[in-house]
Amino acid sequence: MKTRIDEIAPDLYRLCTYIPKIDLQFNQFLVTDDEPLLYHTGLRGMFPEVRDAVGKIIDPVGLRWISFSHFEADECGSLNEWLALAPRAETVCGVIGALVNINDYIGGRARVMASDEVLTTGRRRFRFLETPHVPHAWDASLLFEETGATLFCSDLFLQNGDLSPLTEADLVEPARQSLLTYEAGPLHQSYPYVSWTDDTLQMLAGLRPKLLATMHGSSYSGDGERALRELAAMFAATLGGVKEMVIT
Numbered sequence: 145m146k147t148r149i150d151e152i153a154p155d156l157y158r159l160c161t162y163i164p165k166i167d168l169q170f171n172q173f174l175v176t177d178d179e180p181l182l183y184h185t186g187l188r189g190m191f192p193e194v195r196d197a198v199g200k201i202i203d204p205v206g207l208r209w210i211s212f213s214h215f216e217a218d219e220c221g222s223l224n225e226w227l228a229l230a231p232r233a234e235t236v237c238g239v240i241g242a243l244v245n246i247n248d249y250i251g252g253r254a255r256v257m258a259s260d261e262v263l264t265t266g267r268r269r270f271r272f273l274e275t276p277h278v279p280h281a282w283d284a285s286l287l288f289e290e291t292g293a294t295l296f297c298s299d300l301f302l303q304n305g306d307l308s309p310l311t312e313a314d315l316v317e318p319a320r321q322s323l324l325t326y327e328a329g330p331l332h333q334s335y336p337y338v339s340w341t342d343d344t345l346q347m348l349a350g351l352r353p354k355l356l357a358t359m360h361g362s363s364y365s366g367d368g369e370r371a372l373r374e375l376a377a378m379f380a381a382t383l384g385g386v387k388e389m390v391i392t
């Protein structure tokens with residue numbers, strides 16, 4: 145395994161480990177502010193590679209914040225390894241995540257964020273967004289970094305392939321192809337379509353992100369509002385049984 149490092153925006157590093165067997169990239173994001181923040185730890189088995197990649201940018205011992213969308217091995221599997229390595233590091237999650245999984249998993253207390261609460265790490269402002277079951281899991285949340293208009297969107301826009309770090313090309317069609325592929329196989333039903341899925345995606349679009357930092361596949365630079373509204377329409381058609389949806 146090899147982890148590739150790209151600075152996709154000022155002080156925002158994408159750490160990408162591609163697994164050919166499943167044709168999928170696993171991306172962590174490091175924001176090197178006064179208080180460095182890592183979004184997604186990666187799988188526990190990837191920890192040495194991700195730690196060494198972080199070590200090429202900052203001293204990993206100085207990591208201050210660790211956040212992730214939901215409790216799954218690729219999002220936070222090496223959380224305990226990171227907490228052991230970086231003594232000042234704190235886990236950032238929502239109340240559901242803390243109470244249901246994280247406090248028990250880490251044997252301590254996470255920093256619990258309320259929805260819309262902002263974590264300031266120096267120059268950067270991370271708005272915490274509770275998004276239950278979007279992309280998936282009860283405890284799901286996302287972060288929106290306001291100064292760079294970056295949405296850390298986790299498993300939304302998942303695209304297969306060993307793709308470029310950053311693109312201005314459409315993500316929705318490749319994401320649709322990946323979704324259809326998974327729906328036809330043993331990993332089907334990974335994205336629930338609940339009564340608030342569309343509202344959640346429209347809320348994210350309303351943030352007007354300029355950068356979508358995706359966990360699997362290329363990140364996107366451009367009109368993030370439009371991309372999210374198109375994703376919402378694709379989800380409605382693919383998962384929600386809606387035949388046609390007008391994008392405004």
Ligand SMILES: [Fe+2]
Binds near residue numbers: 299
């Ligand atoms: Fe996930």
Ligand SMILES: [Fe+2]
Binds near residue numbers: 218359360
């Ligand atoms: Fe993921």
